[in-house]
Amino acid sequence: MDDQPTRTRIVIERKKSKLPPHMGRIKNNPTKYRISCFLGTLFALTQAAFGRMMVSMEQSRTLEDLVRSIASCGRQHIIIKGSPDPDALASAWALALVGEGIGVSWLMYIEQPLSLSQNRALVRALGLRLHSIEAVKKMARKGDGYSIVDHPDSTVGSIPDWLPCVVHIDHHTPVAGLPPARFRSIDPDSGATATIIGACIFSGGMALKEEKRRLLASALLAGILTDTDHMRLAGQNDRRVMGLLSQYADDRLVRRISLPAMSAEILHEQEEAERHAVVYKGWMISGIGYIESSTRDTIAIVADRLLDTHREVEAVVVFAGIEDSSRGTLVLDASMRCRDADLDLERIIKSITHHGGARKHKGAFQIPLEFLRYCSDRKQLWSVLEDATVHALMMACDKHGKKGILATILAPLRRFFGRWKK
Ligand SMILES: [Mn+2]
Numbered sequence: 062m063d064d065q066p067t068r069t070r071i072v073i074e075r076k077k078s079k080l081p082p083h084m085g086r087i088k089n090n091p092t093k094y095r096i097s098c099f100l101g102t103l104f105a106l107t108q109a110a111f112g113r114m115m116v117s118m119e120q121s122r123t124l125e126d127l128v129r130s131i132a133s134c135g136r137q138h139i140i141i142k143g144s145p146d147p148d149a150l151a152s153a154w155a156l157a158l159v160g161e162g163i164g165v166s167w168l169m170y171i172e173q174p175l176s177l178s179q180n181r182a183l184v185r186a187l188g189l190r191l192h193s194i195e196a197v198k199k200m201a202r203k204g205d206g207y208s209i210v211d212h213p214d215s216t217v218g219s220i221p222d223w224l225p226c227v228v229h230i231d232h233h234t235p236v237a238g239l240p241p242a243r244f245r246s247i248d249p250d251s252g253a254t255a256t257i258i259g260a261c262i263f264s265g266g267m268a269l270k271e272e273k274r275r276l277l278a279s280a281l282l283a284g285i286l287t288d289t290d291h292m293r294l295a296g297q298n299d300r301r302v303m304g305l306l307s308q309y310a311d312d313r314l315v316r317r318i319s320l321p322a323m324s325a326e327i328l329h330e331q332e333e334a335e336r337h338a339v340v341y342k343g344w345m346i347s348g349i350g351y352i353e354s355s356t357r358d359t360i361a362i363v364a365d366r367l368l369d370t371h372r373e374v375e376a377v378v379v380f381a382g383i384e385d386s387s388r389g390t391l392v393l394d395a396s397m398r399c400r401d402a403d404l405d406l407e408r409i410i411k412s413i414t415h416h417g418g419a420r421k422h423k424g425a426f427q428i429p430l431e432f433l434r435y436c437s438d439r440k441q442l443w444s445v446l447e448d449a450t451v452h453a454l455m456m457a458c459d460k461h462g463k464k465g466i467l468a469t470i471l472a473p474l475r476r477f478f479g480r481w482k483k
Pocket of ligand 1: 149288
């Protein structure tokens with residue numbers, strides 16, 4: 062099957078090149094010049110209209126397209142690249158069910174181990190068997206394909222080169238240069254990937270057994286609730302899809318799998334974060350030391366809570382050294398939260414590292430520290446990591462923050478042009 066067109070942006074190029082010789086001649090003839098201008102405008106308008114049509118076609122992708130893409134592979138390898146949170150798990154299972162409905166079997170893989178009790182509860186409730194990402198190499202056969210949910214980057218390093226990407230669905234800020242996918246839907250206006258998939262499946266009227274439908278609606282709803290901070294950040298799409306899902310979902314199950322368990326550990330980490338926080342130009346930056354990868358999501362919850370508690374700051378960054386003792390890995394993981402949707406977290410993160418991404422209000426980056434895990438003085442290593450991270454963030458704040466250099470230079474210009482707009 063042909064590759065589906067990727068999400069297109071309408072770009073009308075304005076070239077500053079000199080007029081070609083024949084245009085020079087036309088310019089000397091006013092009537093011909095006017096006709097050529099008119100034809101040029103007509104051509105540009107047609108192009109723009111066609112582009113817009115392509116975009117709206119993309120947005121109205123139906124269940125049929127999704128089914129066709131999954132049907133094109135013998136077996137679906139569904140990969141969760143980011144944190145296996147309720148949004149990613151529910152979305153991945155939704156793709157599995159779409160495949161199951163047409164006889165395409167599936168396997169599910171995770172790059173990071175499960176963290177937090179509600180994620181484990183969701184995996185149990187759905188009866189999911191999760192494999193480690195390294196297993197794809199062994200399991201993939203010719204004719205299979207892989208799917209990515211809830212991650213802006215559809216490339217996966219540890220899979221065979223010949224394995225095609227059949228589905229890529231996400232709600233983070235899109236990244237450039239992705240490999241082709243047979244079905245791709247990237248919508249940063251949706252608060253969760255579960256919103257995009259939920260709309261596709263539940264307004265598309267996919268046939269599902271009652272029990273599976275109840276479970277899927279509950280899981281997707283929990284995914285949307287978790288990613289939108291219990292609707293605080295929900296947009297129009299999210300609310301519409303939540304309305305659809307709530308007709309089938311089981312309230313008690315949704316509560317169980319979407320409420321962050323308020324453990325003593327989280328409260329302790331929050332206190333730690335407050336004690337070590339550096340406040341710089343409205344940003345609260347805090348490193349909480351080393352934590353085990355099974356409790357990795359703590360930093361995201363602590364970041365949420367700090368932004369909630371400290372109303373005076375515009376952004377919060379909580380970071381930690383994440384250790385996985387079974388794999389022997391060490392990763393610097395940071396969670397960013399901001400109050401104002403205008404603060405471009407994607408740009409801020411990309412100014413620090415390419416290992417991360419963001420959407421409105423939330424972002425994260427992970428820097429692998431492969432070699433540094435051999436450092437025997439862990440205390441000293443942490444103080445180096447803390448120093449480097451805090452300084453990198455301060456520089457990013459200077460450049461892109463609301464009280465940073467760019468904002469200070471641009472503010473009078475904005476005010477000046479704002480006056481003219483009125
Ligand atoms: Mn998500």
